[in-house]
Amino acid sequence: MEIPQTTASSAAPRCLVTGADGFIGSHLVEMLVARGFRVRALAQYNSFNHWGWLEGLPCLPEIDVLTGDIRDPHFCRRMVEGVDIVFHLAALIAIPYSYAAPDSYVDTNVRGTLNMCQAAHAAGVKRFIHTSTSEVYGTARYVPIDEAHPLQPQSPYSASKIGADAIAMSFFSSFGLPVTVARPFNTYGPRQSARAVIPTIISQIAAGRRRIELGDLRPTRDFNYVEDTCRGMIALAECPGAVGEVVNIGSNTEISIGETVHLIRELMGSDIEIAQDERRLRPSQSEVYRLWCDNRKIVRLTGFTPRVSLREGLIRTIAWFRDENNLRRYKVELYNV
Known part of the structure; x- marks a missing residue:
């Protein structure tokens, strides 16, 4: 109807x-x-x-x-x-x-x-x-x-x-x-939860961390x-x-998590170090490697x-997270399950 x-x-x-x-x-x-x-x-x-x-x-x-x-x-x-x-x-x-x-x-x-x-x-x-x-x-x-x-x-x-x-x-x-x-x-x-990868990356950089923790960087996504x-x-x-x-x-379109990290790092003017956090890895048979x-x-x-576009959307998202009133809602020091 x-x-x-x-x-x-x-x-x-x-x-x-x-x-x-x-x-x-x-x-x-x-x-x-x-x-x-x-x-x-x-x-x-x-x-x-x-x-x-x-x-x-x-x-x-x-x-x-x-x-x-x-x-x-x-x-x-x-x-x-x-x-x-x-x-x-x-x-x-x-x-x-x-x-x-x-x-x-x-x-x-x-x-x-x-x-x-x-x-x-x-x-x-x-x-x-x-x-x-x-x-x-x-x-x-x-x-x-x-x-x-x-x-x-x-x-x-x-x-x-x-x-x-x-x-x-x-x-x-x-x-x-x-x-x-x-x-x-x-x-x-x-407003996206920090359980998702893009706000996880942006919120950690916006909070001034020099080393950010992520899971597997190989999977691709259609953002x-x-x-x-x-x-x-x-x-x-x-x-x-x-x-x-x-x-x-x-x-x-598709882009890997690793490529997404590098794009965000470029847009935020950051030289952060990336570390793998074992807690953020899915079980091997559960990871979805390509979407x-x-x-x-x-x-x-x-x-x-x-x-x-992804670049324009990330610019808007980064600007939102850089507002202290928004960033303070996120506990960037914790792994958000």
Whole structure:
């Protein structure tokens, strides 16, 4: 079903963003508000009533913020009432932590997605955008990786996301829920957790460290600036042809972690020493060594192409981390699992 376009004379669609308090979710909320959508944002419940990265956003007064947990099916049903479009981003995403707590990944990512699909089906939502991850492909068997590439669960995290993707698509096949599985490759930018490699590098250099600790420098990734990832997700939500489809969001390029380190070092004017931290290495059979997105499907369906080059995106991200108010949120002396 096509989503009505926002105009001055028509009521804007109401969107629900789960995981809105996180990195990509908070940027998506900002972009939706800027485009005139009415936004309901889910932040995970906590006793501090803290809304994560939603706190302090200029558009916060325009957002309907809820706190709760997608693991509760009854809460999910109430949350989805009156919603036209669901952007489902809420998930546990840290790969190293999935080795330590795999059960929690199944509970949140698989069962939480089931709860959201059941709630969305009951509410009759017009579109359900489920957020996947390129990690489900594992190490590339061929490149670039298209949507037909075999799925390889090389970590408990990727296994849980494969399960979540399957649950979402089963609701399209079984109940006609208008699902699109959006599969972003490696997103980066302001507000990203230090568990990811780009903020790990930038935050350590910005904090003045002369020696930074990293894991394996050989793997390649298809990095995408967060605004491009969000643009891709909105484009899919507005595309009738994307219903019932799995669609990659990426740039159709690859760069190694080592090359990325050298580019960041150049942009930050740093001569830091790089050391390997054994704690940051994945188990040998779990490391995903090559990710390179084939983005022809999203281009064909929506006309979407990334706008922000890696160099420009890194310049923006570095500038954000160099703001002391932002950098102090990061414990650069600790390994963020």
